[in-house]
Structures are given as C-alpha cells and as structure tokens.
Amino acid sequence: MSEEILVRQGAPTLAGIKTGSLFPCPCEDKEALFADIRRLNRLLVPKGLCLLPIRFLKGQVLLYLYRPSELRRDLENEQAAEILHHAGYNSGHCGRCIANLIRRFREGGEFPHEVGLFLSYPPEDVKGFIDHRACNFKCAGLWKVYGDEKKARELFARFKKCTEIYCALWEAGSGIEQLAVAV
Secondary structure: OOHHHHHHHHHHHHOOOOOEEEEEEEOOOHHHHHHHHHHHHHHHHHHOOEEEEEEEEOOEEEEEEEOHHHHHHHHOOHHHHHHHHHOOOOOOOHHHHHHHHHHHHHHOOOOOHHHHHHHOOOHHHHHHHHHOOOOOOOEEOOOEEOOOHHHHHHHHHHHHHHHHHHHHHHHOOOOHHHHOOOO
16 A cells, blocks of 8 residues: 555645545555555554545555544534434444444445544534535535535645645655654
8 A cells, every 4th residue: 555645645634634534545455455554553543543444345445544532522523423323323432433434335325424524524514415415515625515614615725735735745755654743
C-alpha cells in the first residue's frame, strides 16, 4: 500500500482537523495489505489514529483512517445518535458503531449515508442528505450542505489547504510518522 495515498486522501485526519477519512486503495494482495496496515498502525496508534480496512471489492480496498477519541465525541452528538439509531445502530459505543458501519458496507444494498458522521460531516448535513435524497442542498464540496453554508465552505477550504501542504511536505521527504499529529 502506498503511503502517498494515505497522505493525499487523509491529510486533514493526519493533521488532526478532521475525525476521519474514507478512501479507496488498490489491493492485489490482502496479506501484504494487512502487513502494511499493521506497520502503519504501529506509527499511527501512538498519535491517536487508526487505519482499518472497511470493504474489499474488485482489486480495491476501502480504507478508513480515523481518530477514535474524536469519533467518540462526534457520535455522542444528540442528532448524530438519532441518525445512527434510525439507521439501525444499537449502540453509541464507538467500536460497535464502526463494526455496524463495516457490516453495512459489506452487506451491499443501500449505501450507508450515515457514513458522513464518521467523517466529520455535520449531523444536520447528513440528516439533510438522507431526508432530501441528495437534492435541494445549499452547496457541495466534500459533502452536500444543508445547514451552515458559510462554516462548510470554510471547512472545505481548510481541508483543501491542509491537503496541499501535506502533499508538499510528503514530496519534500516527510514521512507518515512526521505528518501524523498527536492531538
């Protein structure tokens, strides 16, 4: 697995300004991928991060890079908990919620739109997306915005700038251990 993918797709999470990032990665050899994930987690876990494979499909793996402490806080939000309950999640426990999300991805069927709650998307935007079936949004960036457009645009710009900086640092020779910030 290329660490560059982790930097390009997960920079805001590595930097500590976003709870999680979900992204595809080529995967031709599951054993090699699992070895890479174990190696990366040895660097990431002490910094408060974790990397998990979510789903394997057609030579790719969907990876989830996240900060467990931040996710715990995000999922404690009352509106987030309500969305998860409505989607069939039985517990607000962070680990069980991730297990439910993985199960929903692997079962196929309807896309688990509640995934936005695991990626720092505001609960009001996740709810708006589900309720309005991805229509009638105010603006779109990393997600479709139904709530505070100004705040969302600021976040989109912040995440983009962070990714640009992290990619430049990566290209200049910084490694994952230097780029992963402990928060």
